[in-house]
Amino acid sequence: MFKRIYNKLLNEFGPQGWWPINGKCNKNNFEIPKNRQQEFEIILGTVLTQNTSWKNVEKALQNLRKAGLNSPSKILKMQDKKLSELIRPAGYFNQKAKYLKNISEFIGKNKNLQKLPVKKLRAKLLSIKGIGPETADSIILYAFKKPCFVVDLYTKRIFSRLGICDKKISYHELQNKFHKKIPKQIKIYNEYHALLVELAKKHCTKIPACANCPVTRLCKKSL
Numbered sequence: 001m002f003k004r005i006y007n008k009l010l011n012e013f014g015p016q017g018w019w020p021i022n023g024k025c026n027k028n029n030f031e032i033p034k035n036r037q038q039e040f041e042i043i044l045g046t047v048l049t050q051n052t053s054w055k056n057v058e059k060a061l062q063n064l065r066k067a068g069l070n071s072p073s074k075i076l077k078m079q080d081k082k083l084s085e086l087i088r089p090a091g092y093f094n095q096k097a098k099y100l101k102n103i104s105e106f107i108g109k110n111k112n113l114q115k116l117p118v119k120k121l122r123a124k125l126l127s128i129k130g131i132g133p134e135t136a137d138s139i140i141l142y143a144f145k146k147p148c149f150v151v152d153l154y155t156k157r158i159f160s161r162l163g164i165c166d167k168k169i170s171y172h173e174l175q176n177k178f179h180k181k182i183p184k185q186i187k188i189y190n191e192y193h194a195l196l197v198e199l200a201k202k203h204c205t206k207i208p209a210c211a212n213c214p215v216t217r218l219c220k221k222s223l
């Protein structure tokens with residue numbers, strides 16, 4: 001079922017090229033990020049995207065780019081107030097400025113994170129204030145290119161409506177289902193999460209628009 005849903009979504013929406021770098025999606029390019037700077041831009045995006053849309057994140061990232069804040073040391077040197085102002089478009093800007101500093105400090109101090117096994121890397125990320133499971137897993141998958149499925153509210157909404165899980169399922173229970181049911185491949189994990197976001201935006205909205213949804217036939221809640 002998990003693979004069938006994936007195939008239907010990929011067929012309908014095509015490759016998503018997530019995560020965007022420098023404002024652009026990179027379809028079918030799983031080499032991204034190619035360097036530390038791109039990796040860091042993704043990490044900044046994972047924190048900024050908490051509780052807001054990507055459109056707002058992109059504005060905040062553009063401000064950071066213009067200010068030349070493209071490394072952990074530059075973020076750490078920036079005054080808290082100035083950093084908050086730059087990321088204002090992403091909302092919760094005072095809180096997120098602190099979180100950006102926390103993750104920058106961590107990345108700056110730990111140069112060989114790529115070499116850590118997923119479990120250890122995840123535990124370290126989760127110990128940082130401001131980094132929850134979804135942010136940690138986005139960093140692991142999209143910045144460090146390691147297989148760790150990213151679950152979000154859209155994933156829960158879609159899979160509960162499909163009848164695959166209860167809507168109160170925990171993050172880790174749902175993540176485990178993905179880990180068991182789909183091949184541990186970066187490409188699939190990467191696309192699948194992005195495709196579910198697309199489905200949630202186009203069809204599986206708060207009040208679902210099921211008429212042209214690509215998975216209608218597989219869905220128990222189809223209206």
Ligand code: SF4
Pocket residue numbers: 158161162203204205208209210213214215216219220221222223
């Ligand atoms: S058929 Fe409707 S409820 Fe089911 S996944 Fe599609 S949009 Fe959501």
